[in-house]
Amino acid sequence: GESVGLHLPTLSVQEGDNSIINCAYSNSASDYFIWYKQESGKGPQFIIDIRSNMDKRQGQRVTVLLNKTVKHLSLQIAATQPGDSAVYFCAERDTGGSYIPTFGRGTSLIVHP
Amino acid sequence: DAGVIQSPRHEVTEMGQEVTLRCKPISGHNSLFWYRQTMMRGLELLIYFNNNVPIDDSGMPEDRFSAKMPNASFSTLKIQPSEPRDSAVYFCASTQRRENQPQHFGDGTRLSIL
Numbered sequence: 057g058e059s060v061g062l063h064l065p066t067l068s069v070q071e072g073d074n075s076i077i078n079c080a081y082s083n084s085a086s087d088y089f090i091w092y093k094q095e096s097g098k099g100p101q102f103i104i105d106i107r108s109n110m111d112k113r114q115g116q117r118v119t120v121l122l123n124k125t126v127k128h129l130s131l132q133i134a135a136t137q138p139g140d141s142a143v144y145f146c147a148e149r150d151t152g153g154s155y156i157p158t159f160g161r162g163t164s165l166i167v168h169p
Numbered sequence: 170d171a172g173v174i175q176s177p178r179h180e181v182t183e184m185g186q187e188v189t190l191r192c193k194p195i196s197g198h199n200s201l202f203w204y205r206q207t208m209m210r211g212l213e214l215l216i217y218f219n220n221n222v223p224i225d226d227s228g229m230p231e232d233r234f235s236a237k238m239p240n241a242s243f244s245t246l247k248i249q250p251s252e253p254r255d256s257a258v259y260f261c262a263s264t265q266r267r268e269n270q271p272q273h274f275g276d277g278t279r280l281s282i283l
Contacts, residue, residue: 088269090271090272092274097276098276098277099260099274099275101274102271102272102273105271107269155266156225159211159212
């Protein structure tokens with residue numbers, strides 16, 4: 057989930073397990089959501105996005121679920137690999153409003169071989 | 170395709186010096202964003218441009234910070250004079266301003282002000 061204070065929430069998993077990273081968003085008018093992956097020393101990298109008229113979208117080994125009722129977004133990573141270790145950010149955007157995305161604080165995923 | 174290109178990747182300088190960070194957005198993108206990332210505050214939007222025009226600079230912390238976009242393929246973020254509290258990673262991102270288009274980020278400039 058989103059961080060409180062200075063420390064990022066951390067999810068530790070074993071290689072091969074499935075990972076679920078959660079994100080609570082705040083703006084009920086947000087209609088576009090994006091997940092980013094940030095590896096050490098690099099910029100955030102786009103993973104997958106979803107519009108508010110969908111509740112599920114699948115990519116390669118990743119699935120994003122959107123629950124607008126409770127303003128909750130999740131990223132599921134299947135068969136997690138050591139290369140998936142990174143900080144994951146969700147971002148929300150109201151495409152009819154300010155257009156600027158709001159980023160969460162991130163979740164650190166650690167995958168143990 | 171080349172992504173967003175930022176330079177330098179690392180910058181170490183003494184306080185009081187002028188610092189200039191550079192960004193080349195993805196060709197064809199018409200919106201450009203400058204962000205600052207720290208452990209304390211996460212990812213903060215400093216300023217963004219549409220079609221080379223600054224739209225919102227309310228995130229720029231002080232008058233010491235300025236940004237320009239003289240053309241569609243180049244932007245600078247300048248800090249003058251720099252202070253130790255400006256130490257952070259600065260990211261540039263670009264996108265095609267349409268619905269449902271994500272931002273694409275460069276790999277950032279790690280700035281250390283001594």
